[in-house]
Amino acid sequence: MTPAAPKKKKSIREISPIDVYKLLPRTNCGECGEANCMAYATRLVNGELLLADCPQVHTEEYASPREKLEILLAPPVRTVTIGTGDYAMDIGGKYVLQRHDFTYHNPTPIAIDVNDLMKEEELIERVRRIGDFSYNYIGRKLTLNAIAIRSVSNDPEKFRNTVRTVSGASRFPLILCALDARVMAAGLEAAKGRRPLIYAATESNWKEMADLALLHNAPLAVFAPNDLALLRSLVATLLACGIRDLVLDPGTFPDEGLGDTITNFTAIRTAATKQFDDLFGFPLLGVPLTVWAGSELSEDVLKWREAITASMLISRYSDLLIMHSLDGWVILPQLIWRFNLYTDPRKPVSVEAGVRTFGRPDTRSPVLITTNYALTYFTVESDIKSANLDCYLIVADTGGLSVESAVAGRNFTAEDIARALNENNVSSLVSHTTLIIPGLAARLSGETEEATGWKILVGPKDSSGISQFLRDRWPVES
Amino acid sequence: MARRNPENPTPPFDAAQLFALAPQLRELLKGVSQVELEHFTMEIGDLDLFIPMTGTVASPATADAPGTVVQPPVKPTDLIRESYTKVTTDFPGRIREVRLGATKAEGGSRRHSITIGGATAPAYSDPARPPLHSPVISLDVFDMPVTLPRVLRENVADVIEDPAEWAKMNVQKFGADVVTVHLTSTDPLFRDASASAAVKTVESVLQAVDVPLIIGGCGDPRKDAEVFCAVAEMAEGERLLINSVTLDMAEAGILERVATAARDHGHAVLAFTGLDLNNAKELNRRLYEYIPPEQIVMDLTTVALGYGLEYSFTIHERARYAALMGDTELAHPTISAATNAWAAREAWMKMAPEYGSRQLRGPVWETVNALTLLLAGVDLFLMMHPAAVLTMREVIPRLPAVGNAHAGQIADWVGVRL
Numbered sequence: 001m002t003p004a005a006p007k008k009k010k011s012i013r014e015i016s017p018i019d020v021y022k023l024l025p026r027t028n029c030g031e032c033g034e035a036n037c038m039a040y041a042t043r044l045v046n047g048e049l050l051l052a053d054c055p056q057v058h059t060e061e062y063a064s065p066r067e068k069l070e071i072l073l074a075p076p077v078r079t080v081t082i083g084t085g086d087y088a089m090d091i092g093g094k095y096v097l098q099r100h101d102f103t104y105h106n107p108t109p110i111a112i113d114v115n116d117l118m119k120e121e122e123l124i125e126r127v128r129r130i131g132d133f134s135y136n137y138i139g140r141k142l143t144l145n146a147i148a149i150r151s152v153s154n155d156p157e158k159f160r161n162t163v164r165t166v167s168g169a170s171r172f173p174l175i176l177c178a179l180d181a182r183v184m185a186a187g188l189e190a191a192k193g194r195r196p197l198i199y200a201a202t203e204s205n206w207k208e209m210a211d212l213a214l215l216h217n218a219p220l221a222v223f224a225p226n227d228l229a230l231l232r233s234l235v236a237t238l239l240a241c242g243i244r245d246l247v248l249d250p251g252t253f254p255d256e257g258l259g260d261t262i263t264n265f266t267a268i269r270t271a272a273t274k275q276f277d278d279l280f281g282f283p284l285l286g287v288p289l290t291v292w293a294g295s296e297l298s299e300d301v302l303k304w305r306e307a308i309t310a311s312m313l314i315s316r317y318s319d320l321l322i323m324h325s326l327d328g329w330v331i332l333p334q335l336i337w338r339f340n341l342y343t344d345p346r347k348p349v350s351v352e353a354g355v356r357t358f359g360r361p362d363t364r365s366p367v368l369i370t371t372n373y374a375l376t377y378f379t380v381e382s383d384i385k386s387a388n389l390d391c392y393l394i395v396a397d398t399g400g401l402s403v404e405s406a407v408a409g410r411n412f413t414a415e416d417i418a419r420a421l422n423e424n425n426v427s428s429l430v431s432h433t434t435l436i437i438p439g440l441a442a443r444l445s446g447e448t449e450e451a452t453g454w455k456i457l458v459g460p461k462d463s464s465g466i467s468q469f470l471r472d473r474w475p476v477e478s
Numbered sequence: 479m480a481r482r483n484p485e486n487p488t489p490p491f492d493a494a495q496l497f498a499l500a501p502q503l504r505e506l507l508k509g510v511s512q513v514e515l516e517h518f519t520m521e522i523g524d525l526d527l528f529i530p531m532t533g534t535v536a537s538p539a540t541a542d543a544p545g546t547v548v549q550p551p552v553k554p555t556d557l558i559r560e561s562y563t564k565v566t567t568d569f570p571g572r573i574r575e576v577r578l579g580a581t582k583a584e585g586g587s588r589r590h591s592i593t594i595g596g597a598t599a600p601a602y603s604d605p606a607r608p609p610l611h612s613p614v615i616s617l618d619v620f621d622m623p624v625t626l627p628r629v630l631r632e633n634v635a636d637v638i639e640d641p642a643e644w645a646k647m648n649v650q651k652f653g654a655d656v657v658t659v660h661l662t663s664t665d666p667l668f669r670d671a672s673a674s675a676a677v678k679t680v681e682s683v684l685q686a687v688d689v690p691l692i693i694g695g696c697g698d699p700r701k702d703a704e705v706f707c708a709v710a711e712m713a714e715g716e717r718l719l720i721n722s723v724t725l726d727m728a729e730a731g732i733l734e735r736v737a738t739a740a741r742d743h744g745h746a747v748l749a750f751t752g753l754d755l756n757n758a759k760e761l762n763r764r765l766y767e768y769i770p771p772e773q774i775v776m777d778l779t780t781v782a783l784g785y786g787l788e789y790s791f792t793i794h795e796r797a798r799y800a801a802l803m804g805d806t807e808l809a810h811p812t813i814s815a816a817t818n819a820w821a822a823r824e825a826w827m828k829m830a831p832e833y834g835s836r837q838l839r840g841p842v843w844e845t846v847n848a849l850t851l852l853l854a855g856v857d858l859f860l861m862m863h864p865a866a867v868l869t870m871r872e873v874i875p876r877l878p879a880v881g882n883a884h885a886g887q888i889a890d891w892v893g894v895r896l
Contacts, residue, residue, distance in 0.1 A: 329834030
C-alpha cells in the first residue's frame, strides 16, 4: 500500500462540532428543526442528522463550504444506491469498524435469487414469496429487500426475458448476475430505469462491464475471489474509468474457506475505516448462496450452512447479502440480527420506570408488571398493542435487566414490586387489588402477596400469551 | 500459577449417536472434505490513486441517461496493477490465561485440564495472531428437573433426573469439553436443598466424568456463598470454575469468603455482571484483593438473539478491545451462556408455517447466538443443542485457518443450477 501522500481524512470520532459549525451558514434559521447551527452541527457529527437536513447549505451561495462539509463528513466506506425512487436502497456508508465507536448505518439488505431457467409461473411465484415474507418484531415489520437474477442459461434472450418478467412483477431493487457482458447488456436493457447492481466485473470482463455501468449509470460489483491485490487493481482501474459506485466481493467461501472469508472481509473493512484506504472504501457484498455451489449435501444441511454463513457475514461487515433459501428458520435469525446490530449502541439498555396506559383502561382493567429492560418492555408493549388490550402496565426499575435475570439476581423481588405499586400509586388507578406478574417471576408470587396485600396472578412466561391469558382469567371472580 | 496446555483436548464423541438424537438434523454438518492448499502471492508496488471524495449525499438515483454520461478523458486499456499488503496492528495488552480443571499431577482428578484466554488481537482479525487457546464448549446439567423447550428436552429425557448420568452423556455423546452443574435445587424459593446435598451432587458428577467442571449456583448471594464454600472445600484442588461471584455478594459482605475459599482450595471464579463494563471492572478490582487474576473469568451477560444479543455483542467487543489496548482490569477470558438463546420466543414457539419448524429454528437460534459471540472473542460457551455444539466444533478450527479457499469452488456461483 505505502501511500505516497499523507491522508487528510479524519475519523468521524475526531471531528468536532466546531469543525462543522465553522462551515455552516450560522444563521440559526432553525429549518433543520434545531434551535441553532451549533446544535445542528453537534447532531450532525453524532450521525443523528444529515447534511440534507440543512436547506440553506444546499443553495448556490454555500457551494464551496458545502463541498468542504461533504468531504469532511464523508464516510470512509462509500454509500452506494441500488434501485430508484421509493424503492431505492443505500448500502455501505459505514464510518467505523466497531459499532460501539459510532453506530452502523444502512442495515444489510438481503437479496434472494431467481434464475433464468425458471418457468414464468415459477418465477412470479418466487418473486411474490420474496416480496411477501415479513415478520412483526417488537412492532416493526422486518422484510427481505432485493432480488438477485442469475443467468444460468448464459443466453442473452433468456436473461432479458427473465429480467423483464421480474421487473414487471416486483418493485424491489435488482441485482443482475451474469459474468458474460453480452448477457448483462440484454438484462440491463430490460431493466431500464431500475438502476440495478451489475454483478460483476472480473479480471477478464472488466472493460465491457465498465462500459455497461457507464452507459446505464448503474453501480458495479467487483468480483475477485480470495485475491485482494486483484480486487484493489480492479477498483483502481474502474475508478480510472470514471465509475464511483462500486461494491466489493472478495468471495464468500463456505466450509473450509470460512477463515479466508472472514479474514478478507475484516481486512478490507479495517483498511477502509482505520487507514482510510480509498481502494477498499466501498460496500462489501457477501454471498451465502455459494454454499449451494457444487455441494452434494442434503437441502436442510445446505440451508443450515447458509444460515450460519449469513449471520457471521452480517456481524463481519457485509453491507449486502445474496441468499437462496427462503425458509423462515433460515431467514428469520438474519432479519432480527441485522435489525439489532444496526440499532444505535449509544441508546440506553433501559426504559423509564413508571406506569404505561394502553387502550382505554378503567378502574376494572387489569394491571400487569414487567421490568425496564428496553427489549423486555418493547416486546411486552408490542404484544399488548397488537392484541388491542385495555390495561395498565407497571414498568419496574430493575436496572435494565430482563425478568429472568432480574429475578435470578434479586433485582426484581417482592419488595421491589411492593415499592413499584406504592410509588406509582396504582391503587388510585383501579378499584381491584389484583396484579398480574410475569410467568418467569412465578416463584415470587407467595412472597409478593405477603409484601403487597394484593392478589397475585401468575401471567404467561412469554408476553405473546397475555391476550389469551386475559381472555381465560380476567376479570377475576371475587 | 496455571500451567499451559499447548492444545485443549477434545474428547472423542460418536457423531452417529449424536445425529440419532437429532434426527431432523441428520447429516447436518457432515463435512465435504477437500483439503488443498493454495498459496497466494502478494505483489508490492507503490501505485496509489487519488480518489476525490464525493460526500455523504447518495449518488443520484436517476434512470439510465446515456447521453449525460461524461466519459473520462483517458480510459485505461489494461488493468492498473495494485498491490495488497496486510496492515498488522500490535496491541499492547493481552488476555490472561486461566486454567480450568486439574489433573492428578496438578492436584485434582481430571484427565485433562483446559486453558482458556491468551488472546493478543481481536478475535479472528489477524491470521498471524490466531487464538492461543481454541474456545471450548461446556454442556449443562441441572440438579433438578427444569423447564426446557421440547427440542432440548427430548435429547436428555432419559437422564434428566440424574446429574451424574446427564454429565456422562454430555461428555460421551455430545463431546463436552467441560460440564456445568447447575445447583438449581439449592434456591431458597424452590427446594432449598442443603449445601451438603449440593456437595454430594458435585461429588457424583466428579466421579462420573473426568472433564473440568463449572459449578453454577441458584442466584441467591447468601445461599450461593454457603454452597460454593462447601463445594470448594470438598473438591480441593480440582480447579472448578465457581459460577458465579457478583457485586451483590460484595454488597452483602460475603465476596471475601467465597473468593478466598476458591483461592485456598485451588479453584477459579466467574465474575458475573449485567452488561456494564464499569461494574465488571469494579468486581474484578474487589476480587484482586482475595484471588490471583489468573483465577478470574468474566461473564458479561449473554442475551438471546432478538432480546438484546447486540448489547452482549458490543459489550464483549468493547471489553476485549479495551483489554488489548491495555486495560488489565478487563484482560480476562470470557464465557457466554449461549443457551440463553432459548429464552427468545422465536427459538421455542410454534409459529406460522412460513417461519419453519421449531425443530430447526431453535437449534439455529442457539448456534447464531454462539457464533456471534465467538466473533466477539468469547472463550468458553455454555451450550445445549447437539447441532449447535457440532456447528461450533466445526467452525472454531476453521476461523483462524487461512489458505483453504479455492477460488474455483465459487467462481461460477452465478451459473449454479438450483
